[in-house]
Amino acid sequence: MARACRLVDDRVDGYLDLLKELFPHTGHAWIVGVTGNPGAGKSTVTDRLVELWRAQGKRVGVIAIDPTSPFSGGAILGDRIRMQRHFEDPDVFIRSLATRGALGGLSRSAVDVMRVLDAWGADVVVVETVGVGQDEMEVTRTAHSTLIVAAPGLGDDVQAAKAGILECGDVFSVNKADRDGADATMRDLELMVALGRRVVGGGQLTSVGSHSGAAMRRETGGVDSAGAWVPPIVRCIATQNQGIDETERWLEEHRKWVMDTQAGQERRHLRLREQMENEMRNALVDAAVRDIGNQLEEAIGSVSRRETDPYTACERLVAAFRKG
């Protein structure tokens, strides 16, 4: 397993053949994203969740990603310590990834390693990522279910939520409820979830309580009358193992929704489409840059001298690629 992960992670010659061979053995694992600001308690929550899943006899893979600490120890070392007791368990496999500017980026490595873990026979693959940045958002979008871990006092949480994380959150945990400010964070998130549903849902607003007051004072989540998923918000103290079983139950509810309902199927279809469009976008840009050769440099020159506008220049480059 470690060798397969390294092969895939380092893109050693032949890694694509390995992935192609493994692919038929994938599709079994439930991918759970765990996202949130550094220090919110993602690793501590994950460690507790792993314990619950192991008690259910599930085989668990964990991918911990921290682009802010490329092998410098830091959070990744912390993650290892947080999850240390699972390292001896043959049915738990933990792998850390850091940013290394690899071709295709972090999200691609993560997806590849996910597939290796899936083929290994993982029932659950947890992907822990810091909730900022394009790459992390992409990783989050590959998960079936995403848990957002927020903590009081980290004021950016709600900011991050505004920046699009919210849209990805299926279950929210307000961790460190033993600290001051947990109530305020709960309220902030409840409001954000209620507002987010209006924004994200667009025209097809479903009611979780027909009056805005009811929607904002919602205590739980789950599947609403229209079949849509409403993210629940759970209060946790991970270090004392409080709220973790409830979090796990909600994640399981969400798993059933994603796997078994029409709406969940549609979401999986949409996400797979996004993934494949990304793959295509990368492949197309690579192919085009290779094919049109010098024309890109010429276009850059012409735009910087303001002889052409960038829109026309790009249209011409695309036309040249299609003709070529």
Ligand SMILES: Nc1nc2c(ncn2[C@@H]2O[C@H](COP(=O)(O)OP(=O)(O)O)[C@@H](O)[C@H]2O)c(=O)[nH]1
């Ligand atoms: N007071 C308190 N501290 C916690 C709680 N959960 C985690 N921590 C601590 O917060 C720190 C960061 O936790 P960690 O799981 O590494 O956060 P991550 O960066 O999001 O993975 C560690 O020192 C944890 O022991 C909690 O519920 N209450």
Ligand SMILES: [Mg+2]
């Ligand atoms: Mg961590």
